[in-house]
Amino acid sequence: MQIFDTLSRDFKELKTVNGKRLNVFVCGPTVYDKPHLGHARTYIFFDIFIRYLRYKGLRPFYLMNITDIDDKIINRANSENVPYNEISRRYSTEFFKIMKALRNESVNYYAFATDFINEIISQIERLMEKGYAYETSDGVYYSVEKFQDYGKLSHQDITQLKAGARVETNENKKNPLDFALWKKRKPNEPYWNSPWGEGRPGWHIEDTAITERFFGYHYDLHGGGIDLVFPHHEAEIAQMEAISGKPPLVDYWVHTGHLSVENVKMSKSLGNFITVEEILKSYWPESVRLMFIGMNYRDTSNFIMDGLNGSQTIAEKLTWIYRRVADTEAQEKENYDAFMKEIKEPLEKNMNTPDSLVAINDFIKWASNELNKTEGKNGEIKAILDDLDSIFGIVRKAPIPEAIVNTILEIRKSARAKGDYATSDKIRSDLSKLGIKIEDRGNESFAWW
């Protein structure tokens, strides 16, 4: 399949160097607040990407870091007057809860930065030995001028960066672009011991320490939000390739576009951050996923409520179909082959999920028609739904006590037979409030949820 690589600015054929194994690292969150829709966008995309690779028969190892020590975490801890690790524990727990709620289940391992302090120190020591790092009164810094390729990922010219950028003022640094590998302890800050005294790791070094431990000097694919390209991923390249002397760090750099809300950039100051928690109070995770499937992952996209409402409609159609065939045995026959081909093909072209959605809609239309005519195609419909769910996670299979629902339907049926529509309508509307929809087809009724 083809995938767009940020470094080469081109589509590249995805090849593995290790048979079916594919080592993948995606930048996880800094856990100092609740996840918002932008996080959902990025992590749902990578979840579907990995699910699809597995569906294809590859064996990706999906590694994600959790930044559990950082200025933001410390600030939040100070403002709440609690230890830093209470903040990181609270919001990492929240993050995992949200990931599960969104049906992002493909991560193999979450690596907490603070569990890799030894690896971090080891990397900094090696950078010092090789002359890429220097110590100052407040920390250890990476000297970007020592690394010839600095800027290659974001296609920046270091001298140009100096020219216009607002750069942090730090008298101790040789170059304003130099970034911290180790930050020496200030009063009331958490710390670990190191050859440079008590302190804590810089942000960029966490990720290379973790990936070196799991994957070594080189791995297949690195993902994250577009905003991380510079300086974060640039710094990762500088660190690991300087240490190893064996570029490249990774073969494919994959970045997701940002999400705005009702045409306004999401930001704390504007107060328009929409948390995933809030959205999931009113919408199914399947709907949220379908909404993002309808967007190209690389585009800067705009979230509008109408769009999510539309996705909810599609999610409900899929569920309606699923309920009708839930008890059927899956059959992978000709219609299954034809629809799955149409659905998979766009994914081969840089995960063009909007085009897959077209094929999914074709399937919905076909399946609805078939279900109105005959039961002959139910097995194939079931097989397609199973695959759709394993690739995209968009088929809702909520467990509801069917026996009870069926009993209620029987009661309602006799009410209708007597022409007692007041009762039958009340049952219908009450169940609807519980998320159970009833449809009448002649004398018989069908329930779904």
Place this chain on the structure above:
RNA sequence: GGGUAGGUGGCAGAGCGGCGAUGCGCGGGACUGCAGAUCCCGUUUAUUGGGGUUCGAAUCCCCACCUACCCUCCA
């Protein structure tokens, strides 16, 4: 100022040299006790602007304008 990615109907969003998809929304009809779902029809000239290449351009080239992201933490 520098870098990068883009500009297609009310909204979302494909197509990337040869009738401009698809979904949502909206309008109408069939069906229904009603509703929902489903089905059918419609939504009349939607490709930022201007040049160029070509028999033919949304698609390739040039110019302009506009947008987003990055150059500070950010998915």
